[in-house]
Amino acid sequence: MYAATKRENMAHSKDRTDVRSTLSSSISLLKTYLKPQWLKVSLLAFLLCVSIGLEILGPQLLGQFINAIQGSMQILVRLALLFIALVIGNQLVTALASYISEDISWQATNEMRVDLVLHCLNLDMSFHKLHTPGELLERVDGDIAQLANFFSRFIFMVLARVVLMIGIVTLTIIADWRIGLLMLAFTLLMIILLHPLQSIAVPHFRAARQASADLASFLEERLSSREDICSLGAQPYVMLRFNQVARHLLHATRLSSVTGQFFSSSIEIILAMAVAAILTLGAYLLRSGQLSLGTIYATYAYTTLLTQSLYVITYQVDQLQSALASLQRLTELFRTSSAIVEGPGVPLPAGALPVSFADVSFGYTAEKPVLRNISFELPAGKTLGLLGRTGSGKTTLARLLMRAYEVQQGAIRLGGRDLREAALNELRSRIGVVTQDVQLFHASLRDNLTFFDSAIPDERLKEVIAELNLAQWYASLPAGLDTLLTGGGVSLSSGEAQLLAFARVFLRNPDIVILDEASSRLDPLTEKLIEGAIARLLAGRTGIVIAHHLETVQHVDTILILEDGTIGEYGERAKLAADPASRFSQLLQTGLSEVIV
Numbered sequence: 329m330y331a332a333t334k335r336e337n338m339a340h341s342k343d344r345t346d347v348r349s350t351l352s353s354s355i356s357l358l359k360t361y362l363k364p365q366w367l368k369v370s371l372l373a374f375l376l377c378v379s380i381g382l383e384i385l386g387p388q389l390l391g392q393f394i395n396a397i398q399g400s401m402q403i404l405v406r407l408a409l410l411f412i413a414l415v416i417g418n419q420l421v422t423a424l425a426s427y428i429s430e431d432i433s434w435q436a437t438n439e440m441r442v443d444l445v446l447h448c449l450n451l452d453m454s455f456h457k458l459h460t461p462g463e464l465l466e467r468v469d470g471d472i473a474q475l476a477n478f479f480s481r482f483i484f485m486v487l488a489r490v491v492l493m494i495g496i497v498t499l500t501i502i503a504d505w506r507i508g509l510l511m512l513a514f515t516l517l518m519i520i521l522l523h524p525l526q527s528i529a530v531p532h533f534r535a536a537r538q539a540s541a542d543l544a545s546f547l548e549e550r551l552s553s554r555e556d557i558c559s560l561g562a563q564p565y566v567m568l569r570f571n572q573v574a575r576h577l578l579h580a581t582r583l584s585s586v587t588g589q590f591f592s593s594s595i596e597i598i599l600a601m602a603v604a605a606i607l608t609l610g611a612y613l614l615r616s617g618q619l620s621l622g623t624i625y626a627t628y629a630y631t632t633l634l635t636q637s638l639y640v641i642t643y644q645v646d647q648l649q650s651a652l653a654s655l656q657r658l659t660e661l662f663r664t665s666s667a668i669v670e671g672p673g674v675p676l677p678a679g680a681l682p683v684s685f686a687d688v689s690f691g692y693t694a695e696k697p698v699l700r701n702i703s704f705e706l707p708a709g710k711t712l713g714l715l716g717r718t719g720s721g722k723t724t725l726a727r728l729l730m731r732a733y734e735v736q737q738g739a740i741r742l743g744g745r746d747l748r749e750a751a752l753n754e755l756r757s758r759i760g761v762v763t764q765d766v767q768l769f770h771a772s773l774r775d776n777l778t779f780f781d782s783a784i785p786d787e788r789l790k791e792v793i794a795e796l797n798l799a800q801w802y803a804s805l806p807a808g809l810d811t812l813l814t815g816g817g818v819s820l821s822s823g824e825a826q827l828l829a830f831a832r833v834f835l836r837n838p839d840i841v842i843l844d845e846a847s848s849r850l851d852p853l854t855e856k857l858i859e860g861a862i863a864r865l866l867a868g869r870t871g872i873v874i875a876h877h878l879e880t881v882q883h884v885d886t887i888l889i890l891e892d893g894t895i896g897e898y899g900e901r902a903k904l905a906a907d908p909a910s911r912f913s914q915l916l917q918t919g920l921s922e923v924i925v
């Protein structure tokens with residue numbers, strides 16, 4: 329019993345420590361992004377004070393107007409003009425304040441967006457395997473937008489409203505302590521009741537939002553698989569399920585509106601009671617000559633202002649919960665560090681680099697080793713042809729060379745230096761990779777080639793295109809380097825996309841080239857172009873070619889056949905080809921162009 333209680337206490341204290349540490353890192357995150365804008369934040373605070381002052385002054389002026397209604401016309405006109413000027417002034421100050429608060433919040437959150445995108449891009453591949461792009465999009469866009477609202481609305485609006493409420497109650501107490509205390513009592517009553525009243529409505533409001541999100545994701549999923557649905561004649565089942573989801577949305581929305589209405593009606597009733605009580609007391613004080621009509625009017629106006637402020641605060645406090653949840657998720661993401669540790673920055677030798685694998689083993693999970701005791705040497709400027717069945721670990725070997733994952737045993741050396749000693753940036757700038765899956769951006773050909781680096785001149789791009797023998801293909805493009813790729817623009821065939829990927833790598837002029845050959849067949853013309861491009865790309869560089877066709881390894885120097893993550897065969901291509909007992913020569917003899925080892 330005691331042990332259980334102790335465990336529970338320990339768990340609670342751990343939770344508390346977690347909450348505290350998340351809260352403190354969330355606060356320091358906020359500070360980081362708000363600090364550079366302290367001048368604007370101070371200006372905003374000043375403007376909000378002015379706006380609060382003007383807001384409080386309005387009912388005072390109208391009260392004076394009412395008191396002076398029997399007096400001189402001149403004073404009345406002056407008061408009326410003053411009131412109009414005050415309203416205009418307040419609107420201008422409010423507009424300026426909302427401009428500054430939006431500016432502060434978007435600048436802060438945009439900086440956070442930039443840092444987060446960079447942070448996510450630098451995280452290792454295993455992180456990205458676990459977190460889908462959709463999830464990261466939700467962090468970078470959804471959560472940060474939530475924070476932007478928090479910055480612009482909550483921090484400034486709620487604080488301003490709280491100060492306004494304190495100002496109103498204080499002023500009313502000064503004008504007449506009895507009415508002031510009555511107002512204070514109603515304000516406290518409202519504060520006490522608002523939360524329970526709201527908690528009746530909020531779950532239904534959330535349920536309605538969830539139901540609406542469910543309907544949207546249901547539609548998105550079914551519409552994206554419309555081909556399968558139509559070809560399998562599954563429309564009736566889809567419609568049946570759609571009706572269920574839509575009906576659920578109807579119920580949830582109806583309940584949400586009714587409870588929402590109950591909430592605002594309750595507030596209206598409390599407000600009516602407050603107004604009635606204040607006016608009755610005011611009438612009594614007026615009759616006994618202790619209060620003017622103008623002060624009663626001002627008190628009435630303040631009561632309405634108070635209720636409005638309470639509405640705003642209640643809504644924003646509810647928003648605070650989601651903002652804090654967003655802030656917590658963002659803090660956690662920022663705290664996630666890459667499994668690949670930056671090397672001490674030992675420089676790699678210049679020029680084509682020799683590659684050496686020494687007893688390398690690796691598995692994505694502890695249970696399943698993918699590569700086991702791989703050792704080979706690839707001299708500088710030579711090319712290795714990597715063959716093996718699908719799933720034998722060829723791509724994994726290339727990933728280890730780029731340090732996308734860390735080897736679990738053994739070492740990989742480039743130019744005699746362990747990969748882990750080089751700076752990641754230098755390492756990756758020295759290796760060029762062309763994968764099967766070429767990613768194109770919805771952008772011009774120029775941007776697709778340069779990765780949006782405007783420092784690379786067009787002449788250099790045209791040189792590379794000519795060097796890779798792509799001039800004819802380039803001439804066929806409607807707008808040259810400005811041709812828009814993908815989407816509404818030109819879509820490339822897989823062969824053309826590969827050629828574009830070659831050009832990208834060629835532009836970066838790396839010292840090691842890794843080519844993951846496309847497994848599908850291309851038309852003979854494109855194949856010729858690709859063959860030529862590969863030869864140019866590999867000239868003077870160390871190369872690893874993951875080959876799916878025997879033609880591709882015709883010109884390589886060494887062959888490595890992977891079998892279930894181990895080396896099945898390794899040696900000079902010419903020697904293996906000449907040895908009738910070798911697997912490679914057997915492969916050549918079968919005459920299969922497609923490699924099935």
Ligand SMILES: Nc1ncnc2c1ncn2[C@@H]1O[C@H](COP(=O)(O)OP(=O)(O)OP(=O)(O)O)[C@@H](O)[C@H]1O
Pocket residue numbers: 457692693698716717718719720721722723724725
């Ligand atoms: N990111 C990953 N996480 C977990 N397992 C993976 C991952 N990538 C590959 N694997 C597994 O590792 C093994 C080797 O995969 P790899 O992609 O290296 O093979 P491959 O020889 O390149 O295959 P292919 O010729 O089809 O491209 C496979 O069993 C695969 O399922």
